[in-house]
Amino acid sequence: NAGVTQTPKFQVLKTGQSMTLQCAQDMNHEYMSWYRQDPGMGLRLIHYSVGAGITDQGEVPNGYNVSRSTTEDFPLRLLSAAPSQTSVYFCASSRTSGAPAGELFFGEGSRLTVL
């Protein structure tokens, strides 16, 4: 089972460059989200979506855009990369109905370095 798939696994950018982190899930989950993980700070929510065409901001949305054109895909776009966006990014998904809140399934992460 593929579950949640993230690409790329590693990426190095220069300040000011843009890029897209891809996330796809094959579990027909309605809810998808992006977190960033930084040492000592746990995971912080960037953006989330409760279904195709619906997105909303999380705790740290600045500098990131998302869209949800299909149930399966939830790409995260960095508009103009900054060193402060150096982090490990995780995509996570879950059902929104019929499952306890918070039972997320995570991808393996994308490690981004901005020089």
Next chain:
Amino acid sequence: AQSVTQLGSHVSVSEGALVLLRCNYSSSVPPYLFWYVQYPNQGLQLLLKYTSAATLVKGINGFEAEFKKSETSFHLTKPSAHMSDAAEYFCAVSFTGAAGNKLTFGGGTRVLVKP
């Protein structure tokens, strides 16, 4: 607003000894509480969850946690540590609502198991 505090960013235990990881939360409404584990270079996996049923929750790999409302705590324990328990552990809180799958994570506790 909800928040999660994990006491101790690093814990070192001997193989066979008790593992105790502390988590305190704040939430204005009845919470859902979770423990996730992250092995090196992997995403997070659900260990166990509290969703207002039994206050003592058993999870995978011999872990359990007890919800204590009076202490606003959800500490994670395992009676006997194994080398394979070396990982980072995250406590998280959520609650029911329109976007109830949004999780707020603690800062994480990295567990080192000594032979």
